[in-house]
Amino acid sequence: MEVCRGVLGLEGNNIDPGLEGNNIDPSLDANNMDCDDGVQLVFNFVMGFGRSGVCLWWPFGVDGDEQKGVHGDEMVLVEEHRIDDGPVLASRQWNLELSKFLISLGYKQYKNNYSLFIKAIGDSFTAALVYVDDVLLTGNSVSTIEATKVALDSKFTIKDLGLAKYFLGIEICRTDNGTHLNQRKYILDLLHDSGLTATKPAKFPLPQYLKLSVDKGAPLADPESYRRLVGRLLYLTMTRPDISYTVQHLSQSVSSPKEPHWNAALHLLKYLKGSVNKGLFYPVQQHLKVTGFSDADWASFLVTHRSLTSYCIFLGHALVSRKIKKQTTVSRSSTESEYRSMAATTCELLWLTYLLQDFHIPVQFPVTLFCDNKAAQQIAANPCYHDHTKHLDIDCHFTRDKV
Structure with missing residues (x-):
């Protein structure tokens, strides 16, 4: 894996150089990724990346007819020099520039995850995962990764970090048996x-x-x-x-x-x-089968009496996705809360299958979904339970259509 960590510096703006995020999963496919290097990008993102334009506006609170009566036929001229006059707009413009540059190198930006860029030519596979100014590169082709580093160095400034060992607060330890992540x-x-x-x-x-x-x-x-x-x-x-x-x-x-x-x-x-060293382990395995586990905690909140949706999804023996979230509506029974949790798990399973296909990982169908509520399973399989399901929302029956 190649880690690219950058500092976003805007000329004339006070930007915190420690822009780091928390929604990135550095555990890519460990079976065929043999290239592990690290680089650091130090970006000198100046105002030249922005666009300029001229906008004509009436004064605030005055429409066109009133403006003509007060100021004749004159209009107020407002010049919009740059769109990146601030950290938010600057980071958006930076992401646009980096995306364009990676696409020009032959990478493809995938719609299932807009921070994922993949370059696949024949047996060569390289993936770039981007979060603001932090980039994680991995692949099975040393030449492609080195070419990407050289291209980034020609556009920006790169500092080699070596093997990916620490990324966004996550410690990465790789062995012959797999990858261990902890914090x-x-x-x-x-x-x-x-x-x-x-x-x-x-x-x-x-x-x-x-x-x-x-x-x-x-x-x-x-x-x-x-x-x-x-x-x-x-x-x-x-x-x-x-x-x-x-x-x-x-x-x-x-x-x-x-x-x-x-x-x-x-x-x-x-x-x-007492559990400082605990974390996640992603073993090297040949057979990758997607499996989902769904559960719900009925009426667990004392004030609102809403239930809790929870699920975890495994790729082989590795945990790749999990979620615990309060449901938006009150469930009248434990069966209903379990059924809503199954619907949320089904959506996540579909998204993961699309993402795995982007990584060129074959998905074995059908995907198995486990649920510990027999009534919810019967509702998902039997469309004739009208008396039991007529109060459920239409989106909850999404699971039934995917069975």
């Missing part, structure tokens, strides 16, 4: 900032039988500290699916956190203290 340093920094480096570890993410409520307990004197902590824990769930359920519950109270929520967050940090 050990991230957890240690989190414990240090919270003052819990010497705390006694906990065995579970949450205390047993704990039920958090948004209206019970004393309000926190400093809610911002709780919000910052939950935000950092959300990023940690990338490689720690074992804390996803706990973090999801903690994130429901960021608007008005109470003392019990803070104590639960500290208990989660104590659990992380």
Whole structure:
């Protein structure tokens, strides 16, 4: 893998050079990717990339007829010098320039994931995964990757980082058996900032039988500290699916956190203290079959009585996708909540099959979806359960059409 990490510097603007994100999965296909190098891009993104134009506007609050009556036939001339006068517009313009440049090198931008660029010629395969100014390159052709590095160096400035070992806070360790991802340093920094480096570890993410409520307990004197902590824990769930359920519950109270929520967050940090080295492992395997597991926690929220959708999807023996999210509507039964969770899992399975096809990975059909609710399975397979399903939304029957 080749890591490209960049600094986005705009002339005349104050841009934070540490633009890093959290929605990237550096675990590409480990079976055929033999090239592991790292480079760093230092971008000198000046104003010349922007476009200029001239716009004619009436003054605010005055239409055309009133303007003629007050100022005659004159119009106010406004010159729009650049579209990148700010961090947001600048990053968009940068992404456009980088996308155009990669496409000019023969890469194809895929619609299933617009941050993915793939160049496939014969048996040669190279993939570039982009997040703002961070790029991850992997492939089975050393010459193609080196050519990409040379082309990027001619356009920008490149610093070679060697093997991909640390990317966006994720530690990458590759062996002959596969790839291991963890966020050990991230957890240690989190414990240090919270003052819990010497705390006694906990065995579970949450205390047993704990039920958090948004209206019970004393309000926190400093809610911002709780919000910052939950935000950092959300990023940690990338490689720690074992804390996803706990973090999801903690994130429901960021608007008005109470003392019990803070104590639960500290208990989660104590659990992380005893499991610093845990992470995800992506083994080298020949048979890649997509398998989905769906589940729901019915009426788990005490105030709204909404259910929780959860699923995890495996590619062979590797976990490649998972999600825990509160459902948007109240389910009248556990069967309904499970059925809604199956519909969400089906959508994710379809998207993953499209993404795997973009990676030129053959998908074995049919894809297996596991659910522990027999009533939900029967509803998905039997379209005659009108009395049981007439109150369900149409989108929930999406699973039935895909069976």
